[in-house]
Amino acid sequence: xxxxxxxxxxxxxxxxxxxxxxxxxxxxxxxxxxxxxxxxxxxxxxxxxxxxxxxxxxxxxxxxxxxxxxxxxxxxxxxxxxxxxxxxxxxxxxxxxxxxxxxxxxxxxxxxxxxxxxxxxxxxxxxxxxxxxxxxxxxxxxxxxxxxxxxxxxxxxxxxxxxxxxxxxxxxxxxxxxxxxxxxxxxxxxxxxxxxxxxxxxxxxxxxxxxxxxxxxxxxxxxxxxxxxxxxxxxxxxxxxxxxxxxxxxxxxxxxxxxxxxxxxxxxxxxxxxxxxxxxxxxxxxxxxxxxxxxxxxxxxxxxxxxxxxxxxxxxxxxxxxxxxxxxxxxxxxxxxxxxxxxxxxxxxxxxxxxxxxxxxxxxxxxxxxxxxxx
Numbered sequence: 001x002x003x004x005x006x007x008x009x010x011x012x013x014x015x016x017x018x019x020x021x022x023x024x025x026x027x028x029x030x031x032x033x034x035x036x037x038x039x040x041x042x043x044x045x046x047x048x049x050x051x052x053x054x055x056x057x058x059x060x061x062x063x064x065x066x067x068x069x070x071x072x073x074x075x076x077x078x079x080x081x082x083x084x085x086x087x088x089x090x091x092x093x094x095x096x097x098x099x100x101x102x103x104x105x106x107x108x109x110x111x112x113x114x115x116x117x118x119x120x121x122x123x124x125x126x127x128x129x130x131x132x133x134x135x136x137x138x139x140x141x142x143x144x145x146x147x148x149x150x151x152x153x154x155x156x157x158x159x160x161x162x163x164x165x166x167x168x169x170x171x172x173x174x175x176x177x178x179x180x181x182x183x184x185x186x187x188x189x190x191x192x193x194x195x196x197x198x199x200x201x202x203x204x205x206x207x208x209x210x211x212x213x214x215x216x217x218x219x220x221x222x223x224x225x226x227x228x229x230x231x232x233x234x235x236x237x238x239x240x241x242x243x244x245x246x247x248x249x250x251x252x253x254x255x256x257x258x259x260x261x262x263x264x265x266x267x268x269x270x271x272x273x274x275x276x277x278x279x280x281x282x283x284x285x286x287x288x289x290x291x292x293x294x295x296x297x298x299x300x301x302x303x304x305x306x307x308x309x310x311x312x313x314x315x316x317x318x319x320x321x322x323x324x325x326x327x328x329x330x331x332x333x334x335x336x337x338x339x340x341x342x343x344x345x346x347x348x349x350x351x352x353x354x355x356x357x358x359x360x361x362x363x364x365x366x367x368x369x370x371x372x373x374x375x
Contacts, residue, residue, distance in 0.1 A: 001085035001368055002036045003027070004105075006075050008067045008093050010041040010058050014255075017199055018282040019092040019112045022150065022173055022356075024054070026110070027088075029357030030364065031055025040074050042067040068094045068134070076101050086368040092279075094134035097141050107145040108367045112279030113154050113301055114138075114161075115203075121276065122203035139163050146367045148360060150280040153300035169363050173282050174353030179258060180289040185266040191222040192331050195268045195292070197283050198275065200231030205297075207240055208274035211320035212295075214244045216327055223331075225250045225272075226264060265290035269337065270327050273302060276317050281305035284312070285351055288344035293337065295326045311344040 009016045011024035023039075031037045032055060043049065043060040051058045059078075062070030075098065079087070089098045090110045099107050114135050120128040139162035147168040149155050159165040194216070196209040206227065213225040227237065227250060234252065241250045256264065265271075271287040271294045278301030284294045285305055294312035296302040306312040313329070315322040330337045 001030075001364070002038075002082060003030055003086045003088060003364065004038050004040070004075065004078055004084045005088040005090070006040045006071055006096055006098065007090035008042055008064055008071075009044075010039055010053075010060070012047060012053070012058075013041070013044050013064075015044070015064070018173070018279070019090060021282070022112065023088075023090045023110060024056070025174060025353045025357055026360045027056045028054035029353075030361055033361060038078065040071055040078065042071065068096060072096050072098070072101065079103065079105060086364055088364070091138075094131055095138060095141070097137070099141050099145050106367045106370055107142070108148060108364060109142055109145050110148045111154055111158065112150055113277060114157060116157070116277070118203055118277045121205070122201060146363070146370075148363055151278075151301050151304040153304050154279055157300065171356055171359045171363065172351060173280050173285070174356035175282075175285055175289060175348060175351040176353065177289065177349070180262055180265070180286055180348075182262065182266060185290070186263055187267070188269060189224075189267045191224065192216070192220050192270075193224050193226070193268045194270045194272055194327065195226045195228055195264065195287070196272045196274075197226075197228040197265075197287065198273070200227070200229050200233040200237060202233045202236070203276065204231075204233070205274045205276055205318065206233065206237055208318055208320050208323065209272040210237060210240055210244070210246070210250065212272060212274070212323035212327065213250070214246060215321060215324035216331075217246070217249060219328060220331060223249070226253055226268070227251065228253045228256060228261065228264065230254050262290065265292055268292050270295055270330060271312075272323060272327070273297065273306075274317070274323065275299065275302065278302050278305070285348050288312075289348035291341040291345050293330060293340040293344050295323055295330075307343070307347055311340060311347045 009020050011020050027037045038057040042064040061074045084105050087102050087105045087107050092112050119131045155168045155170050198204045217223050271292050273296040281302050296306045297317040298314035299317050308314045313326040315326050
């Protein structure tokens with residue numbers, strides 16, 4: 001098949017995340033299977049306009065700030081230039097509304113998660129309303145498209161918005177076991193070591209984890225917290241750490257190279273994920289593979305990736321006291337922590353990128369075989 005894909009960013013973009021990793025695995029897997037694959041994404045500093053990476057032809061155009069205006073025109077031109085069997089759109093920000101101009105080419109929308117009203121936690125009301133309103137036409141524009149989602153929570157969300165449940169397929173993310181499973185892992189830290197690992201954006205609510213850590217330190221004075229990741233909310237989080245008098249006990253690591261990140265995870269005891277919404281929570285499974293139980297918000301996506309009372313604990317969103325109490329429960333009970341750690345590793349082993357790619361390609365072939373109905 002000839003597969004054309006579009007996303008706001010590609011795997012090489014420094015501001016990319018789990019959505020870009022997920023899509024790249026699928027597209028690279030399609031290329032490895034013999035399909036011709038092309039990805040349209042926004043440009044970024046230092047990247048060539050055109051590049052082939054893992055068999056995927058990448059065409060970078062425009063700037064991410066106006067990607068929803070620029071990239072649809074690039075996709076239209078590519079659709080006119082060649083005959084495509086399938087158009088894949090990764091919807092992880094404002095949609096590109098590809099069914100409006102895909103013509104006879106079937107559309108498969110890959111959705112990690114939609115923001116919904118969560119976006120109001122990230123930015124000012126005007127910008128948030130712009131993003132929220134961008135998601136509103138989905139049930140109309142995409143009513144004849146097919147969807148691949150990465151969690152049952154996202155499937156429920158799409159169906160609740162009015163999209164046909166029978167056109168939504170759940171395919172869980174994979175995991176790079178060679179990267180996270182070390183033959184000789186380092187020992188756990190001698191004192192309680194917690195990590196908070198995500199992009200540092202306001203809507204991720206990492207401030208809740210910092211406030212929870214403040215409560216933990218009142219009982220375990222030697223505890224330390226690693227804030228791993230980068231993003232525009234770092235300044236606010238650093239100010240909060242200073243305000244709480246935690247500067248000597250909290251380390252902002254920024255982006256860590258692969259080996260160093262995995263080393264830190266293997267030394268940690270717990271991972272805190274205070275997010276109000278995730279598509280799945282890939283970092284949850286990656287932490288689990290390193291034997292690290294996760295304390296997370298009892299919210300969509302995280303309810304899927306965290307097995308409550310087995311691989312971690314779910315707590316009410318936005319409640320630092322509940323998060324601290326859950327963390328202390330495991331930190332005080334070493335036998336219970338060991339049970340959770342073992343269960344976390346076993347759970348993580350059930351996920352693999354080859355399985356994810358195989359299921360995704362099977363869906364691509366089914367969608368491509370269907371004659372597209374007019375929107």
